[in-house]
Amino acid sequence: MNKKSICLLFFFVTISKLIVSQDKQDFIRYLFKEKQNNELLQFIKESYWNNDSLDYLLAKYHLGYQRDSSFLFFVQKSKKLFVADTIAMGYASCYFLKSDQLEQERIEWFREMQKNRKVEGINKMSDIFFLNEIKSNLIHESNFPNLLQASVKKYKQAAQKNPIKAACLSAVVPGLGKMYIGKYRIGFNAMFMNGVFAAQTYESIHKLGVKHPLSIVNIILSSLFYASTIYGSYRDTEYYKKENLQQLYHDASNYYSTVYYPDLYE
Amino acid sequence: MSSANAQQSDSIGDALLRLEKQYYVSHSAEEKTHLSLQKMYTYIQNHLESDEQCLIECKRINPDYLNAEERQLYLWNAALVYFLHNDFAVSVDAMRAYQLMTKDTSSACQLLHILAVNSSPYDSLSEKDLSPQLMELYNCLATEKINLARQNTKYNWSSYIVPGSGMMLKGYITKGSTALLLNAGSGLLVYSLFKHALYFNSFGYALLTISKFYVGNNVYTRKLIPKKKYELQKIKLSICHAQLNEFLIQHPIEFK
Amino acid sequence: MHKKETPKALYFLSGAMIYFYQNCISEQIQATCTYQISCSEYIKLCIQEYGFFHGTLAGLNQYMKCSPNNFKNHLAYTLNEDNKIINSIKDE
Numbered sequence: 215m216n217k218k219s220i221c222l223l224f225f226f227v228t229i230s231k232l233i234v235s236q237d238k239q240d241f242i243r244y245l246f247k248e249k250q251n252n253e254l255l256q257f258i259k260e261s262y263w264n265n266d267s268l269d270y271l272l273a274k275y276h277l278g279y280q281r282d283s284s285f286l287f288f289v290q291k292s293k294k295l296f297v298a299d300t301i302a303m304g305y306a307s308c309y310f311l312k313s314d315q316l317e318q319e320r321i322e323w324f325r326e327m328q329k330n331r332k333v334e335g336i337n338k339m340s341d342i343f344f345l346n347e348i349k350s351n352l353i354h355e356s357n358f359p360n361l362l363q364a365s366v367k368k369y370k371q372a373a374q375k376n377p378i379k380a381a382c383l384s385a386v387v388p389g390l391g392k393m394y395i396g397k398y399r400i401g402f403n404a405m406f407m408n409g410v411f412a413a414q415t416y417e418s419i420h421k422l423g424v425k426h427p428l429s430i431v432n433i434i435l436s437s438l439f440y441a442s443t444i445y446g447s448y449r450d451t452e453y454y455k456k457e458n459l460q461q462l463y464h465d466a467s468n469y470y471s472t473v474y475y476p477d478l479y480e
Numbered sequence: 481m482s483s484a485n486a487q488q489s490d491s492i493g494d495a496l497l498r499l500e501k502q503y504y505v506s507h508s509a510e511e512k513t514h515l516s517l518q519k520m521y522t523y524i525q526n527h528l529e530s531d532e533q534c535l536i537e538c539k540r541i542n543p544d545y546l547n548a549e550e551r552q553l554y555l556w557n558a559a560l561v562y563f564l565h566n567d568f569a570v571s572v573d574a575m576r577a578y579q580l581m582t583k584d585t586s587s588a589c590q591l592l593h594i595l596a597v598n599s600s601p602y603d604s605l606s607e608k609d610l611s612p613q614l615m616e617l618y619n620c621l622a623t624e625k626i627n628l629a630r631q632n633t634k635y636n637w638s639s640y641i642v643p644g645s646g647m648m649l650k651g652y653i654t655k656g657s658t659a660l661l662l663n664a665g666s667g668l669l670v671y672s673l674f675k676h677a678l679y680f681n682s683f684g685y686a687l688l689t690i691s692k693f694y695v696g697n698n699v700y701t702r703k704l705i706p707k708k709k710y711e712l713q714k715i716k717l718s719i720c721h722a723q724l725n726e727f728l729i730q731h732p733i734e735f736k
Numbered sequence: 737m738h739k740k741e742t743p744k745a746l747y748f749l750s751g752a753m754i755y756f757y758q759n760c761i762s763e764q765i766q767a768t769c770t771y772q773i774s775c776s777e778y779i780k781l782c783i784q785e786y787g788f789f790h791g792t793l794a795g796l797n798q799y800m801k802c803s804p805n806n807f808k809n810h811l812a813y814t815l816n817e818d819n820k821i822i823n824s825i826k827d828e
Contacts, residue, residue, distance in 0.1 A: 244504055252533055253500045256493040399809075400801050407800060410687070413680040421678060428681070438796060446797030453827060464813060659764055696765030703766075 242271070243479035246278055270295035274302050277309065278478050282316055300333045304475035307339045312467040314460075335474040342466045346459055350374045365458075365465040372458035377451040384447035388440055391447025395454045404443045411436035492526050513545040517554065524557060524735050535565045552582055556736050559592060568600035579609075587614070587731035591724075594618045595733075601625070617727070620720035623713060628705045639701040643694055651707025659697045666690045746788045754780050770806045772820040775799045781825045794828045 238261055245254040258275060262268040273288035273296055285306075289296050296302060307327060310320045320343070327340040338358070345353065345366075350373035355363040375395055384391030389405030392398075415432040422429055496519055503515045516537050523534035538561050543551050555578035562571035575593050578584065590610050597603045598621050605618055632650075639646030644660030666689035673682035705713070758776050761767075769775050779795025786794065810821050 241501075241504060245500070249536055250500055250533070252493060252531075253497045256497045260497070399803070400806075403803065404800050410680070410684045414684045417678055417680045421676070428678075432681070438792060439800075442793040442796035442800065445793040446800065449794075449797065449828065461811065464811075655764075658760060662761070662764060692765040696767075699766045700764065 239479070243477075246479050251275075251279055266292075267295060270299070274299075274478060277302065277306055280309065282313075282319075286319060300336070301475055301480050302478060303327075304333065304335050304339075304470065305478045307336050308467045308471040308475055311339055311343060311463045311470075335470050339466060339470055342462060345369065345462070346373075346455075359469065361469055362462070362466055365462045369455075369458040369462045372455045375451050375454060377448045380451040381444050381448040384444045388443040391444070392450065394447070395451050397450070404446070408436070408439055408443055411439055492522065492528075495522055509542065510545040512540075513542050516540040517546070517550065520557070520561075524561075529561055529735070530564055532565075534561055535567075538562070548581075552578065553736050555581065556589075559596065560733065560735060563592070563596050563599075566599075568596050569602065571596040572600050572603045585611070587611075587727065588733050590614050591727055591731060592733050594621065594724075598622065598625075614727075617720060617723055620716060621724065624717060628709065628713065632706055632709065633702070634706075636698075636702050639698050643697045646701035647697075647704060650701070650704050652704060655700075655704075659693070659700075662693045663690070663697065666693055743788075747783070750783055750788060750792070751780070768804075770802055770804065770821055771798060771823045772816055773823055773825070775802050778823070778825065782828060785825055786828060790828070794825075798823070 241257065242254065245251075245257060255272075255275060258268070258271045262271055269288050269292035273285055273292055276284035276288060289306075307323070310316070310323050313320070324340040324343040327336050328344070342358075342362075350370050353366065353370050353373075355366045355370070358366050372395075380391035380394045382391075383394050384404075387405070388408035389401040389403070392401035392404055411432065415429070415436045418426065418429040418432045424430075424433075499515050499519050499522070503512055503519075506512050506515065520534060520537040520541065523529055523531060523537065528534060538558050541554060541558075543554055546554055555574050559571045559574035559578060562568070562574060572593075575589075575596055579589065579593070591614070593605065593609065594614065594617065597605050598618070604622070605615075607615055610618060635646045635649040637646075638649060642660070643663035644656040644658070646656070647659060648656030650656075666685070670682050670686045670690055673685060704710075754776055762776065767774075771778065773781065775795065775798050778798050779791060781791075782794045783791030785791065806821065814822055816822050
């Protein structure tokens with residue numbers, strides 16, 4: 215065999231391998247779309263059993279079916295290959311952004327993304343994830359895509375609310391602290407209940423005296439509701455920031471998964 | 481034992497993957513239908529009919545590409561698969577199509593029809609669909625779906641006048657007397673507060689107690705079925721369910 | 737927040753009141769809650785977890801927010817299958 219024929223043979227073998235591997239990828243994509251998860255797993259195990267890509271494909275498989283613990287197990291084993299697949303990374307980032315569980319794993323994931331700032335969509339997602347570490351007055355909506363600017367603005371306004379201020383407002387006028395964070399109906403409800411109890415207490419003390427059992431019951435009830443309004447205003451203001459952040463995560467996850475990473479097996 | 485199970489599941493997985501590969505490569509809708517049918521039967525033969533994948537295969541099949549015999553078997557098996565996956569409306573449709581095609585009047589067929597229709601909120605059966613014995617059973621089971629409370633409004637009005645009386649007249653003495661005590665007690669409290677010129681207190685406690693007890697009592701009375709009727713219905717239903725279980729043991733519903 | 741020591745009398749009194757309410761009164765007033773963990777259950781769990789005072793305040797706070805149409809102000813992912821707002825005592 216001369217050099218030319220060896221080169222031609224080598225060329226054809228490489229091309230056919232590429233075609234075969236492309237066919238395998240197409241078939242995997244087809245099985246995922248058709249929700250043939252048993253067949254997909256069988257095919258991956260069959261085709262890649264002696265290949266370095268097995269763990270990486272199994273990680274992708276478990277990510278597609280949202281099996282958290284299995285996904286994390288296989289991704290640890292195939293970090294290099296997984297990191298090289300930007301679409302899978304983006305898809306996983308969208309998933310982690312939305313999920314409420316796996317607190318520690320999410321933080322670790324996005325810390326890794328911050329170190330590896332190559333892909334724009336993933337960069338933005340990790341920036342959004344750590345927005346709560348930045349002061350609210352330093353956040354600029356214009357740095358984010360148009361469709362997310364409203365959510366970012368809402369979060370920024372929520373982050374600027376002071377829980378102590380809300381508690382003080384509620385101490386002065388019960389219910390005002392709840393209206394401070396935009397919950398007008400709940401604030402009015404609290405105002406009304408506290409008003410009725412206060413009127414009851416005043417009337418009973420004025421007409422029956424402090425030591426009367428009815429006055430004691432009224433004092434206990436009104437002070438409990440008053441204290442819970444103040445406590446509630448403080449705690450709800452703290453939680454308001456968290457709620458808006460979670461909403462931002464959801465919106466960002468939906469945006470990036472629709473625009474950048476709609477398909478795991480592209 | 482576990483290695484034998486693993487081997488068995490590998491062979492099922494191999495078979496399914498082989499069929500899916502053929503499905504992927506095929507260009508003919510008829511061939512694809514037959515391959516999906518084979519996959520569905522693989523799941524059924526290996527007792528994996530409750531797997532979601534079985535339902536997916538069932539949905540992929542187009543009965544127009546099947547011949548008469550295949551279609552008969554498919555409709556029966558599909559009705560059962562949809563029933564197992566709680567898709568009762570489609571199960572009823574498949575059952576009806578099967579009966580139109582085969583005129584099957586076996587007890588197993590009628591029992592499956594009863595079970596599917598009973599679980600579906602919108603369907604019903606008529607006398608021509610069932611034998612007289614099974615029609616009686618079906619009518620008995622169907623009483624579970626009927627809102628008996630809506631039909632028994634006889635004593636609802638009395639709760640507006642004397643809270644708790646409606647419940648007592650319907651046979652619930654303890655519930656009625658509790659309601660009466662609560663309403664009377666809170667009414668007395670509000671009245672005595674008003675009498676002592678404690679107007680804010682009377683308003684506040686009226687809001688907190690009477691309004692909730694009175695309105696709640698009326699809503700609860702309307703929901704209650706008269707006790708005798710309720711207990712009769714309970715006994716009837718338990719007899720019906722026992723009869724149904726007997727029928728199912730005598731005429732088991734199986735895949736074909 | 738660590739569990740504070742509550743006087744036993746208060747603990748049993750609150751338990752008895754909640755028991756009485758849940759078994760006798762809630763059925764009579766046909767009480768429904770917009771939250772997944774109902775208000776009375778929430779107070780009970782908060783008192784067990786956080787002590788009497790903190791638990792009562794947290795429970796009453798939820799009670800004041802509980803109204804029939806409240807779930808409409810909440811987003812879809814915060815609601816469960818029965819349109820009840822998902823809540824947890826860990827949020828306190």
